[in-house]
Amino acid sequence: MGDQHVPESVPPLSGPRETDGASEAGLAYDPQAVEQKWQRLWASEGTYQVDASDPRPKAYVLCMYPYPSGAAHQGHVRNYTFGDLNVRYRTMQGCAVLSPFGFDSFGLPAENAAIKTGIHPREFTDARIEELKQSVVALGAVYDWRREVRSHDPSYIRWGQWIFVRMLEAGLAYQAEAPVNWCPGCQTVLANEQVLADGTCERSGDQVVRRELRQWFLRITEYADELLEGLHQLQWPDRVKTMQRNWIGRSEGVQFALEVVDHPDIELTVFTTRPDTGFGVTYAVVAPEHPLLSALTTTEHRRQVDELLQQVAHLSDIERQSTEGSLDKRGTFTGSYVLNPFNGQPVPVYVADYVLMGYGTGAIMAVPAEDQRDWDFAALKGLDVVRTTQPPEDWEGQAFTGTGVKVNSGFMDGMSVEQAKVAALEWLESKGIGVRKVNYRLRDWLVSRQRYWGCPIPVVHCPSCGTVPVPDDQLPVLAPDDVEFLPTGESPLARHDTFRDTTCPACGGAARRETDTLDTFFDSSWYFLRFCDPQDDRRPFDPALTQRWMPVDQYIGGIEHAVLHLLYARFFTRVLVDLGLAPVEAREPFARLFTQGMIRMDGSKMSKSKGNLVAPSRYFDSVGADALRLFHLAVAPPAEDVDWTDQTDEVIAGWSRWISRVWRLATGQAGSGGTKPNEAEDRRLRHFTHRTIQKVTSDLDRWSYNTAVSALRELANACYHNLGTPDAPSAVALDEAVDALVLLLAPMAPHVAAEAWQVRHGDHVHARPWPVADAQLARDETVTLVVQVNGKVRDRIEVDPTIGQAEAELLAMGSERARAHMGTEPPVKVVVKPPRLVNFVVRPH
């Protein structure tokens, strides 16, 4: 998964602190010694290994598996800090937590490195996996490592291919022509990322062109409605659901045919969501790739049309939909006319780049009066504009897309837009010209990649049998190692004779092996299922084990995956359920989703391919992992982006100081409580303790980690209050407070919490149950009643929280400070919201 924006460089951190090799009570806290001790212990005791037979209620907590880009960067640290907090918190709450880890280990960077340095992608990738794994362990994040999955592992490839074959058999995979970015200089297909903003190749600088290639697709559009409907039941951020909804882009409308003047043999089919505007159609537009374009183009217009096609060949879809620059040069007349079926008038047919072949029918009826882009284009080309919805008075100079009364529209005159939509549809259907049609913005999933470092598509192309899947017992199809990684030429697989040339599994004749590999989103669409049964060599995963763990209860990853990965995976699991391979529990794979913000530096202008130079290891080696974790929890709400600045190191150092502050409290070095009860202080501290337990618990439940950490700061401050003075709280109250502090800290800063607890009690803090507040002690004895005059705060009165309406008003009325702002007349109105607020509304004087 995503390699996030990462900081480029930071000023040097103050040198490593002195360590004294141990951290028993009475000594300074030594993060390195403590962290290594506990990391070894968690690993050797298998503390976070779970099995399906575990009787506790299950919780599946998962961070999106990473693309192994080497040592972890701060984006990973942030992700795994949140994940680990959830794992430990749910464990303390009594759940059997499934916490697996794996690697999205196929991908472009390894192949680029191979081309550059000659190192084989596998060697390159394995080395980086080890590095990343090490930093994840050093962070103190705990996983059931027996379940590790790597995309490039032959067993994972095998079952991925096996699933692809099942999809092929079910008719869900098919081949079709689709454009790719072709670099004439490199003689190779480029990823969008490798094409610069000016449309040139990042490596050779050549102008990139779009070229049609026969490629594999998955029929995700068949699931469009289901994917849309399924969003309702998900506990996902609204913005992610909205993005998916918009991405699917369901729209209801009409598809109808336009007669072509002087061409009885062909007709132009268009889709519209606004059939009510039919009388306003003054021209039509086809996409440059439209199959009828050639037939529609007359001899005298062919030159201009060809020029346009050449120009469009190196534009991306984004550039084509942009209205920057003049539309003038981006469309031209074909020379043909079609008949507007509503009024029988001939209207000209244009070709323009802003119409995309991939959406609808690749042709539109243009209504400049009611569509702004059509308006702009019509203005440039001097085309007619006929309003069919009456715009408000004074409306001129632009399209009117709102609702109103229909005009100039024959049988629809006088109707509302909504009525007219229905009338136009019924009219088109009754005439046999059109049909109602649901259209989606979503396109089928193109899974072919012309690359080496990916999962080979397991089919063989036979001249006599056609496309034949590789039989199950011959899986996995593995890419050969002896390939050349050249900076020019096609995919290494296509040039590898003994891989490419094979025999047909059906007839035994000479055949050609498919040399495309699968999109890495294919791999990331089912790894969370494999985690449930990672070593199975009879099937991708056992349905019973999958049923035990699925769905993922908490999925955590970057917002950049809001649409693609998260939509593909939802599609994939639906298919697996429909094919009977996965239990219904997996239909919606991620019950709860959290999308974290990104790490930015200098406004995020840096490129993602640059390495991460703010390596977490520099913090592990100085202040320790706990300090870095607390920093990430505290610095911002988890969903927000984080700016890595000059001040960041100082803030992290502050967390290191705080850890020592807690350590001194826990070990008694900060001073101890009194031997006798101190009623006032004890009540204050116990109230604070139990209120903090409530606050932290609810903050963790609502993903408000920054405020949870703040609450722990406050509890520590409360513990220090009056410590070492005659007015100190009793040892009993202090111990209760410090124990609560350590327990609440355990999911956040697990090492110091574990060590502190062991020093105090001898056992493991992470095996303790999560603390429960005493509601009586947590209750506030008084609250502040705010007295306002005309909405401005004029006084504050401490009152009993159960105070009533009348009593509150009476108390407020008695406030001298408030009365000083009220003049002599009685208030016009009094708003009383006990126990928080009384607002007197008076006439200004």
Add this chain to the structure above:
RNA sequence: GCCCGGGUGGCGGAACGGCAGACGCGGUGGACUCAAAAUCCAUUGUCCUUGCGGGCGUGCGGGUUCGAGUCCCGCCCCGGGCACCA
């Protein structure tokens, strides 16, 4: 261009439509110390005021409301995604 977010002190941030700035970082002052570090304590939006207190303040402009950082409308700026980066 389209879709989705964000904008609060010097900085990161807090705030069920009801005390704007919790908790930190940085700053300032103090205690401890021969001194320093570490530590502990206090203070810190801004303007006017000796003080009490008051005015102004949540990107900009309007609106709803007894009351708006929060809700609505219109802008500006910054970021994410846009189907082959993952």
